[in-house]
Amino acid sequence: MRHSLLYFVLAALVLTRLGLSQAIETQNVQLDLNSEALSEYGHEVRVDGDWLAITDRLGSTDGSTHEGLVHVYRRGTDGWTPFQVLRSPQTGHGWWFGSSMALEGNQLLISCPRWGWVTPGAVRVPYSGSGRVFLFAFDGTQWGLTDTFRPTVPSYQYGDFYNAHFGAAVALRGDRIAISAATSAVPYPQGTEGVVYTYKRVNGVWEEDGTVVGPGVPDPRFPASFGAFGRSIDIEGDRLVVGAPADLSGMVSTWLRTPNGWEFEQVFLCPYPGIVGQQWSFGQSVSLDHNVLAIGMPRLSCWSTNCPSLVTIEELQHGVWQRTQVLSRSIPNHTATGPSLVTNFN
Numbered sequence: 220m221r222h223s224l225l226y227f228v229l230a231a232l233v234l235t236r237l238g239l240s241q242a243i244e245t246q247n248v249q250l251d252l253n254s255e256a257l258s259e260y261g262h263e264v265r266v267d268g269d270w271l272a273i274t275d276r277l278g279s280t281d282g283s284t285h286e287g288l289v290h291v292y293r294r295g296t297d298g299w300t301p302f303q304v305l306r307s308p309q310t311g312h313g314w315w316f317g318s319s320m321a322l323e324g325n326q327l328l329i330s331c332p333r334w335g336w337v338t339p340g341a342v343r344v345p346y347s348g349s350g351r352v353f354l355f356a357f358d359g360t361q362w363g364l365t366d367t368f369r370p371t372v373p374s375y376q377y378g379d380f381y382n383a384h385f386g387a388a389v390a391l392r393g394d395r396i397a398i399s400a401a402t403s404a405v406p407y408p409q410g411t412e413g414v415v416y417t418y419k420r421v422n423g424v425w426e427e428d429g430t431v432v433g434p435g436v437p438d439p440r441f442p443a444s445f446g447a448f449g450r451s452i453d454i455e456g457d458r459l460v461v462g463a464p465a466d467l468s469g470m471v472s473t474w475l476r477t478p479n480g481w482e483f484e485q486v487f488l489c490p491y492p493g494i495v496g497q498q499w500s501f502g503q504s505v506s507l508d509h510n511v512l513a514i515g516m517p518r519l520s521c522w523s524t525n526c527p528s529l530v531t532i533e534e535l536q537h538g539v540w541q542r543t544q545v546l547s548r549s550i551p552n553h554t555a556t557g558p559s560l561v562t563n564f565n
Contacts, residue, residue: 260290265322269294270357272327274317280306287316289329291362303362305355307331321391325357328396330386350385352398354425366425368418370400387413390454394420397459399449413448415461417481431474431481433463451515453507458484460512462502469501471514473540485540487514490531510535 260275271292278288286307293302305327307316316331334351354366370385387401396418415431433448451462457476463469468489474481489501504515512533529547533540 263317263320265320265327267322267324270322270325270327271299272320272322274320274329276315276317278317284310286310286314287318287331289317289320289327291327305329305362307334307351307353308364308367309334311335319386319389321389323391323393326391327355327357327362328389328391329353329355330389330398332384332386334386350387350400352386352389354396368396368398368416368425370414370416371427385416387449388452390452392455395454395456396420396425397452397454399452399461401447401449413450413463415449415452415459417454417459417476429476429480431459431461433461451503451505453505455507455509458507460505460507462505462514464500464502464516469503469516471502471505471512473512487512487531487533487540487542489516490529490542490545512540 258275259277261273262276263272263274265272271294273290273292274287275290276287277285278290279285280288289305290301291303291305292299307314310316311334314331314333314335316334317329318332319330321328330350330352332350335349349370352368353364354368355362356365368385385400386398388399390397397415398418399413399415401413413433416427417429417431418425419428420426447465448463449461450464453460459474459476459481460471461474462471471487473484473487475484476482487502501516502514503517506513512535514531514533516530517528529545531542532544532546534543535541
């Protein structure tokens with residue numbers, strides 16, 4: 220024990236003499252801890268083919284205005300090397316450019332959910348704090364801005380600024396885009412229900428083709444209103460998945476595109492009804508691949524020590540969603556299978 224302490228002291232002295240007390244050197248990169256104090260580099264990461272995008276929603280080019288940056292890397296013979304740094308076309312402190320992101324091929328969708336936000340009491344621009352989402356495309360030489368998406372319903376007013384949080388989550392699949400505004404106020408005044416906008420590319424032009432609004436009042440299809448409706452989303456073809464982790468223990472719903480717009484399909488609940496009201500995260504993340512849906516429930520806030528973190532696997536079998544597995548580190552080899560659809564209401 221005495222020898223180990225001596226070695227530790229000697230190692231600390233050597234590092235201090237070498238000037239390494241404020242830096243950590245790894246195999247390929249040296250990190251300056253002082254410069255990283257306000258960085259959120261790695262907040263979101265996406266990779267597709269030879270492209271890698273990494274967001275830093277507190278990134279700054281001048282050291283004082285932390286508007287957010289997205290770092291794009293390209294894979295070559297020397298590994299992943301920096302290619303381009305993307306910024307919002309209009310920047311402001313704390314606007315969170317890069318809060319959420321989707322990458323597919325040569326298209327990169329980046330959200331800026333606090334676009335236009337100003338300090339309470341200051342003069343506001345229209346839809347201040349409502350958020351924007353920007354679509355960048357690679358033209359063979361560089362990544363450039365091609366489209367801008369914005370909310371078309373009023374934002375929820377909170378004090379002296381508005382907060383629709385448009386771009387809380389984004390999804391991009393082929394000719395479909397989904398963007399959530401997790402605190403939009405229409406049609407309900409509470410401002411906590413959220414709206415999901417969907418867009419379809421027609422003849423090369425992105426057009427808004429529908430919205431899905433989280434119920435903010437009693438609805439016979441759901442056991443409660445949907446808090447943070449749109450915190451997580453995914454879209455594939457004519458099916459949309461929306462997570463709402465802030466009511467009861469959280470809920471997830473699926474919606475199908477019809478000639479009449481988006482129509483409700485099913486709702487998924489936490490597999491442990493006994494802890495309803497004690498933790499708030501089922502639906503914090505969702506991922507859809509054809510007939511398989513994965514739903515994440517990290518233990519974010521719980522009044523009890525018995526709240527697990529888990530992921531449920533739902534599979535569409537013969538037109539009916541079935542919960543085929545529940546994965547959890549705290550519940551080894553646990554499976555809770557059965558119908559995914561809540562059946563105590565129509």
